[in-house]
Amino acid sequence: MAATATIDNATKIISVSSDCLPAPVNFGTFPNDNNPNTIVEHDWDHSFLYRGGTFGITRVFDDNQYTHDGFIRSITISTNDLTLFTNNQIDEGDHLLFVFSDGLKKKFLYKGTTFTSLSGECWLATDQRLDLIMETQESTPVTGTYEYYDQRNGRGDTPLGAIGVSGNGVMIFNPSAGSGLNPPSGFSWVAAGESTFVDTGEDSCGGHPQQQGMYHYHDPHFLDCWKSGSSMASYNDYYGATQYNGNNIRHPDGHSKMIGIAFDGFPIYGPYGYGTPFDNLSGTRPMRTSYRVKDTEAPGRPDYGNTTDNPPAGTLMEDWEYVEGVGDLDIHNGRFTITPEYPSGTYAYFLTVDDTNTDLAEFPFIIGNKTRETINAPSDNGSNPVQQGGGGGGGEQGPPPTLSFTLQPANVTVNANETATFTVTKLVSPEDGPVTYQWYRSTDGGFAFAAVTGATTNTYSVTALSYMTGYKYRCRIAGPIGAPQPASNSPLDSNAATLTVTGAGGGGSTANRFDSTSSTFDSTAQTYDGT
Incomplete structure (x- = not known):
């Protein structure tokens, strides 16, 4: 095979x-x-x-703007961002890759609070500013946005x-x-x-x-x-x-x-x-x-x-x-x-070999002493018992991750025929990762919720009709996807947000309440939650 x-x-x-x-x-x-x-x-x-095709987990600081002035691209660091540095989630000696809105991709070596003027290095110039040293100079300040990738999971x-x-x-x-x-x-x-x-x-x-x-x-x-x-x-x-x-x-x-x-x-x-x-x-x-x-x-x-x-x-x-x-x-x-x-x-x-004699393998050969992200190996991974002729021991699996919402869906008030949007933001601890999303709707004040067909991202939008006032919406997350073990509290439901529809508008007849052209009612996916 x-x-x-x-x-x-x-x-x-x-x-x-x-x-x-x-x-x-x-x-x-x-x-x-x-x-x-x-x-x-x-x-x-x-x-x-x-x-493959990614640099890892995409991140931004609270303010994802940069200013390029002279040879420096400066990034504002908030009090919340600063904890990433003080808690060593971003540590001296780490490699940070920045992908800028002008198309530039550049790796920087983080030097902590030690001043540097070398291109390809960065340092925490103040508690409010991270300075990235560039190869090119801008005589007039230029601004843009960015995303970055760090080594906190490595x-x-x-x-x-x-x-x-x-x-x-x-x-x-x-x-x-x-x-x-x-x-x-x-x-x-x-x-x-x-x-x-x-x-x-x-x-x-x-x-x-x-x-x-x-x-x-x-x-x-x-x-x-x-x-x-x-x-x-x-x-x-x-x-x-x-x-x-x-x-x-x-x-x-x-x-x-x-x-x-x-x-x-x-x-x-x-x-x-x-x-x-x-x-x-x-x-x-x-x-x-x-x-x-x-x-x-x-x-x-x-x-x-x-x-x-x-x-x-x-x-x-x-x-x-x-x-x-x-x-x-x-x-x-x-x-x-x-x-x-x-x-x-x-x-x-x-793979690493001698650059003058490629027949000679060079340490660490394939992967170094630390992996970029957490290894998710199959259960039959050959690590236990101790191996004759290479490898042995094997580490224990750590505690399961946990899920939480950093942004709960908010109550929404809109006029009839306008779009109402509900959004959640999740966090997987201690290592972030992807999850599945499923939105649910209640038409009876929160007694029963039914899955909304196709609503499988962190944002759900619906055209509000007058009879929908009082509907409630919540999101269920599960995962993390591809992790060695699911989160201890997976699946996790968000709070329920209430839709309020004001003004006169189409769809006022209760005959249209479950019309699939405006919303989908799926009784096979219905669950009952007395809470």
Whole structure:
């Protein structure tokens, strides 16, 4: 079967089915001298929110205006906005992407309250102003609007076990061997790549099974087998239809194709991206990792050496650190960029290899020590029990999210034949995400509510007729969509808002009360709420 996937374009929920076997790509012999496990078929079906073509969760400060004067674009910060900085939801060292109304997309490194005049950096100049340093100067102040994307949901450590799925249905794991293979106490071996000091029995395609037999990848070496004999090209037209100098895992312009999807919803690409993130004419090259081996040993680590008791630098997970600016990619091993699939832009992960010898994989290989958004992995994710030959342990699922309304529907008074509009705004805590909406109407003062057909956004508008005075409207939200678990209080109903219709107007006859041309009464969806 390998893998299949379908996506609901309305909700952006992608549903993936796989048997976790690498077909049509070959795999090695298991068990072998360094891996005692047998490959076992693991059938699973999993649905999650697909974020390809997005930069994450769209945000604005309370005042979404900017003023560009000189080399600075200034943004007003309200007292409410300031708490995002003081509570470290926006933290020093974070990357903030701003998408401006003039079409510019630009990433800024937040420097806290430290003054900066370097283009591509920003700082909190006062408690009321965030200054973004630009490359271009405006001699006369220019204003506009913006939206931004931050890293507040990217603080959690990348979990063990499956963190994504590759294009042939094989699970993608992080770089760690967990507690397997007897590392020094309190540390974990790097499971794969040229820096590994332990042999996990990895085959020539870069894969191996864990204790329960789930075959998986840790690093980019599987691409060699994908290209060999054009196996993936014959399996999927996405790979077979185009190629770059004989490489069917790259687009004709040299940019890598997608090789999988992370379980936080973002696409994963091969090693090659554009030289400049938002310029598809800037050439392509391997994306450089921003992880480096620490100059000195981590606290409690045995001295760097060349034995199991004193393993070489870079062979333990704790030997590596993210260093801002030394590579193309962020702490998550991704970046904001355009790609052939997403010419308007997306956030994407990239496989990392040595830029002078692309046969050598470079840490963290696929996804960094922290994911961009929260991982929503299938229940059979290979993380428990501890795995032989790569990965182990696995984190516990956190508490369920909660839903709330930050804006309740307000009572509306309109003249007959005018449009009445009701609006809600929701909040999902602690991590925002999409929800479903359904509006309900009561014609009897709030005793019974019926679903309004087609009213499935956060705003509902209706033409008010005179007999509708006293009708009540409320909205039900459910979700978050694609989250590992629903909110503890899902579904949640808003307060009921009352419609008052004044003046004479059409539709005064009660004979028209349930006329579908003005409103829909759906008794099959009717519920009774004595409250």
